[in-house]
Structure formats: structure tokens, C-alpha cells
Amino acid sequence: MTDRKILMIGTAAAIGILAGGALYLTMRPGGDPFAQCSSSAVAGGxxxxxxxxxxxxxxxxxxxxxxxxxxxxxxxxxxxxxxxxxxxxxxxxxxxxxxxxxxxxxxxxxxxxxxxxxxxxxxxxxxxxxxxxxxxxxxxxxxxxxxxxxxxxxxxxxxxxxxxxxxxxxxxxxxxxxxxxxxxxxxxxxxxxxxxxxxxxxxxxxxxx
Incomplete structure (x- = not known):
């Protein structure tokens, strides 16, 4: 397997892990169910x-x-x-x-x-x-x-x-x-x-x- 293929597989895996982690944080107990709706950022939340x-x-x-x-x-x-x-x-x-x-x-x-x-x-x-x-x-x-x-x-x-x-x-x-x-x-x-x-x-x- 070439270095380029290894890099592509590794990048895809990393993206999948990040996406899965974001979904887990949103859906797990205590996560933010409104994360996809928020458009405002203020100090202290x-x-x-x-x-x-x-x-x-x-x-x-x-x-x-x-x-x-x-x-x-x-x-x-x-x-x-x-x-x-x-x-x-x-x-x-x-x-x-x-x-x-x-x-x-x-x-x-x-x-x-x-x-x-x-x-x-x-x-x-x-x-x-x-x-x-x-x-x-x-x-x-x-x-x-x-x-x-x-x-x-x-x-x-x-x-x-x-x-x-x-x-x-x-x-x-x-x-x-x-x-x-x-x-x-x-x-x-x-x-x-x-x-x-x-x-x-x-x-x-x-x-x-």
C-alpha cells in the first residue's frame, strides 16, 4: 500500500471519528440537543x-x-x-x-x-x-x-x-x-x-x- 493510500485511509478514519464523536456529544445524556440550532455566541454561554x-x-x-x-x-x-x-x-x-x-x-x-x-x-x-x-x-x-x-x-x-x-x-x-x-x-x-x-x-x- 502506498503512502498516499495510507494517508487517505487515515484521513477518512479521522473524519469518521470526529463526526461520530460530535454526534455522541450531542445525543448522549447531558449533551446539547440544540447544538445544530445555535447561532449566537456570548461570554459565559x-x-x-x-x-x-x-x-x-x-x-x-x-x-x-x-x-x-x-x-x-x-x-x-x-x-x-x-x-x-x-x-x-x-x-x-x-x-x-x-x-x-x-x-x-x-x-x-x-x-x-x-x-x-x-x-x-x-x-x-x-x-x-x-x-x-x-x-x-x-x-x-x-x-x-x-x-x-x-x-x-x-x-x-x-x-x-x-x-x-x-x-x-x-x-x-x-x-x-x-x-x-x-x-x-x-x-x-x-x-x-x-x-x-x-x-x-x-x-x-x-x-x-
Whole structure:
């Protein structure tokens, strides 16, 4: 046998071992069933995002994270007085949700306010209804909202030093995919189109089945 044939056989064997090892790592107990779906890389991994919480839903009911995240959820942090970014992002997320529901996927969207002073449950209910019947609005005390934002590493700051009524709030604009049980597995920037979000979420939903 020539050196070239030996090299080719060895290379093929190595590729087979690597492929088999990757499959084993994915399918073995404790492996990552979502490895083929992930497109985001963050320091510390997506497992570092999220926290337990109790907040007030837009119907006035107090709910826990376990009650909220009972199905795959697109989670966004914003506020109803936001003049431009939040409505566009909420509409984009609702579009992604509609595509997934049309494809038979049981998913929802959640909008957590970063402006609890103005965003009462009633205001959130009216706001979320503009985008989707499946969108849930959540608010709480200043301390509760601060804690949940820390859990998802979401920066926000109200510019209300001079005007306590008509002020803007700086905030991050990522959308997170949270699976049932509260596991955050993916995030999307505001540049991600609804079709791409729907495709990625569908991958996670199928992988979890």
C-alpha cells in the first residue's frame, strides 16, 4: 500500500471519528440537543441569562417565571412610550410568532417593561393587543423590574431628571428565546428579520420534541 493510500485511509478514519464523536456529544445524556440550532455566541454561554421572578401580568395577575415560560417564548424588554424602536421590534416578533403558529408551533411573545412607573397592566394590555393576541405584557415594582433586567443582562436607564411624565428610556433591544422551564437558549438582534427568527425558533422547537 502506498503512502498516499495510507494517508487517505487515515484521513477518512479521522473524519469518521470526529463526526461520530460530535454526534455522541450531542445525543448522549447531558449533551446539547440544540447544538445544530445555535447561532449566537456570548461570554459565559446562554445559560448565564435568565432569573426567577414574580411579576404582574397585563391582566393584573401576579405570575412567576414558571407560569410565563410554559411554551417557547420570544422575550423582549421595552416600554410602551417608546417612540420608534419598541413598536418595530414588537411587530417583528409578532410576525415571527405568526409564522411559527401557522407552521403548527405553539409559541408566544412576552414584553417586559423597563418603565414600570408608566406601564401599568392596563396600558400594557392595550399595547400588546396591537401586535398579537398571544403577546403577554409584564410589569412590576422598580425593584422587580431591575432584578429581572439584571437576570437577562439588559441595560436600561430612564432620562426623567427634568420631566417626570414625558421622558425616554435607553435600553438594549435584544430578543431572547426562552424555552419551557426558563432556559434561555438564543438571542436575536433587532436587525434579524422575522423569517430568520421563525426558522431558528422552529429548529429549537423541533429539537426539544
Amino acid at each position: 446562554m445559560g448565564a441569562f435568565g432569573t426567577d421572578f414574580t411579576l404582574t401580568r397585563d391582566d393584573g395577575q401576579r405570575v412567576t417565571d414558571a407560569q410565563v415560560f410554559d411554551k417557547p417564548t420570544l422575550l423582549y424588554f421595552g416600554y410602551t412610550f417608546c417612540p420608534d424602536v419598541c413598536p418595530l421590534d414588537a411587530a417583528r416578533n409578532a410576525d415571527a410568532e405568526a409564522l411559527l403558529v401557522e407552521d403548527g408551533k405553539d409559541v408566544q411573545t412576552v414584553f417586559i417593561t423597563v418603565d414600570p412607573r408608566r406601564d401599568t397592566p392596563e396600558i400594557l394590555a392595550d399595547y400588546t393587543a396591537l401586535f398579537s393576541d398571544r403577546m403577554i405584557g409584564l410589569t412590576g415594582t422598580d425593584e422587580e423590574i431591575a432584578a429581572v433586567n439584571r437576570g437577562w443582562r439588559n441595560y436600561y436607564k430612564a432620562h426623567d431628571e427634568e420631566d417626570q411624565e414625558y421622558y425616554l428610556v435607553d435600553h438594549m433591544t435584544n430578543t431572547y428565546l426562552v424555552m419551557p422551564g426558563g432556559q434561555t437558549v438564543e438571542f436575536f438582534s433587532r436587525e434579524t428579520p422575522s423569517e430568520q427568527i421563525a426558522e431558528t425558533v422552529a429548529c429549537y422547537v423541533d429539537a426539544s420534541a
